[in-house]
Amino acid sequence: MSVKTKSREDEDLIAHGWPEDVWFHVDNLSSAHVYVRLRADQGETWDAIPQELLVDCAQLTKANSIEGNKKDNVTVIYTPWSNLKKSGAMATGQVGFKNDKLVKRVYVEKRENAIVNRLNKTKVEKYPDLRQEKENREKELRKRERIAAQEQKKQDAKLAEERQQLKWQKEHMYDELHTDDNMMESSNQDRDPDFLDDFM
Numbered sequence: 012m013s014v015k016t017k018s019r020e021d022e023d024l025i026a027h028g029w030p031e032d033v034w035f036h037v038d039n040l041s042s043a044h045v046y047v048r049l050r051a052d053q054g055e056t057w058d059a060i061p062q063e064l065l066v067d068c069a070q071l072t073k074a075n076s077i078e079g080n081k082k083d084n085v086t087v088i089y090t091p092w093s094n095l096k097k098s099g100a101m102a103t104g105q106v107g108f109k110n111d112k113l114v115k116r117v118y119v120e121k122r123e124n125a126i127v128n129r130l131n132k133t134k135v136e137k138y139p140d141l142r143q144e145k146e147n148r149e150k151e152l153r154k155r156e157r158i159a160a161q162e163q164k165k166q167d168a169k170l171a172e173e174r175q176q177l178k179w180q181k182e183h184m185y186d187e188l189h190t191d192d193n194m195m196e197s198s199n200q201d202r203d204p205d206f207l208d209d210f211m
Contacts, residue, residue, distance in 0.1 A: 022097075022103055022104065023141045023142070024044065024046055024092075024141060025092075025095055025097050025106060026097075026141075026142075027141040027142050027144070027145045028046070028092035028093075028095070028145075029048060029092065029145065029148065030051070030091070030092065030093055031048055031049045031050070031051040031055075031057075031092075032046050032047070032048050032049075032091070032092035033046065033047050033048075033049060033057045033060065033068075033089055033090070033091055033092065034046055034089060034090055034091075034092055034095055034106075035047070035068050035069065035071075035072040035087055035088070035089045036072060036087070036088055036089075037072055037073060037076040037078075037079040037085055037086070037087055037088075038085070038086040038087065038088045038116065039086075040076050040078045040079045040082075040085065041076060041077065041078060042072060042073075042075055042076030042077075042078075042079050043072070043075035043076065044104070045068055045071050045072045045075065046092070047060075047064065047068050057089070057090070057091045058115070060089075065117055066117075066123075066126065067126060067130060068087075068089070069087040069117045069119050070119065070122065070123050070126040070127055070130070071126075071127065071130055072087045073085055073087060073119050073122060074122060074127045080122065083120060083121045083122075084118070084119075084120060084121075085118075085119050086116050086117070086118055086119070087116070087117050087119055088114050088115070088116050088117075089114070089115055089116075089117065090108060090113050090114045090115065091113060093109075094108050094109050094110055094113045094114070095107075095108065095109075096108055096109045
């Protein structure tokens with residue numbers, strides 16, 4: 012999870028998020044932007060976030076809203092990073108959505124201090140170069156795709172070779188039967204004209 016309390020940090024995450032990032036914010040109140048990076052390789056998707064993680068994110072979002080932290084019964088909204096829309100007319104840190112149907116809501120009745128305290132104990136302050144992290148990730152993805160394409164090409168070549176061998180075998184399976192020597196042995200052209208007399 013990542014909590015961005017400064018508008019400039021929000022802008023960096025908006026610009027350099029990953030497809031598996033999910034954005035959280037207290038609805039209709041000023042609050043920090045909370046991001047969670049799902050493990051797509053383990054099948055996690057934004058629309059099926061485990062309930063415990065969803066509650067943690069909602070509580071952390073509420074706790075990092077000056078107004079929301081003081082109020083009970085707030086709604087936290089969340090959406091995939093790819094659904095965030097930023098236009099030049101918007102204030103720093105402000106976002107819209109490309110598709111409102113991709114925005115979900117979670118109701119938070121009240122602050123759960125046990126959850127917030129547990130999360131705060133694991134807090135680590137970092138200021139990563141988000142642009143560089145994204146470039147490194149994309150470079151790694153391109154490398155994986157290239158390796159996968161090379162593997163597929165090898166498999167396709169092997170399969171084509173096996174098919175070619177089978178085709179050749181089918182076309183030539185009777186070649187041994189039709190050699191000149193075999194044809195001469197089975198031919199009755201050079202036999203004694205009386206060879207049928209032995210059968211009587």
